[in-house]
Amino acid sequence: MDTYEIERIKRADWLELAFELFGRDLTDWTFxxxxxxxxxxxxxxxxxxxxxxxxxENIGINCIGNFNPYNTGCFLKLSKNSREHELExxxxxxxxxxxxxxxxxxx
Ligand SMILES: [Zn+2]
Numbered sequence: 001m002d003t004y005e006i007e008r009i010k011r012a013d014w015l016e017l018a019f020e021l022f023g024r025d026l027t028d029w030t031f032x033x034x035x036x037x038x039x040x041x042x043x044x045x046x047x048x049x050x051x052x053x054x055x056x057e058n059i060g061i062n063c064i065g066n067f068n069p070y071n072t073g074c075f076l077k078l079s080k081n082s083r084e085h086e087l088e089x090x091x092x093x094x095x096x097x098x099x100x101x102x103x104x105x106x107x
């Protein structure tokens with residue numbers, strides 16, 4: 001039996017959630033890799049040498065471990081066939097984008 005469940009969220013709602021959690025500065029948005037649990041932001045990716053035009057295709061999709069010379073052993077890259085992500089964004093055109101979950105503040 002397949003018990004794998006993916007939460008889906010419309011892009012507009014996902015953006016609203018991000019603004020609520022982290023504000024308007026995209027480099028503050030904090031994602032959690034579902035495999036290694038590492039927190040990661042666009043700022044972290046820029047700091048280890050990614051270029052700005054590489055951020056959008058990687059942040060929340062490919063673990064920072066893929067780029068980090070001090071990698072902790074995680075090379076997760078999400079794709080539509082991934083079985084590790086728990087969240088997908090439904091894009092305006094209906095396409096589903098697998099994405100890491102945001103770091104939720106402790107409640
Ligand atoms: Zn990872």
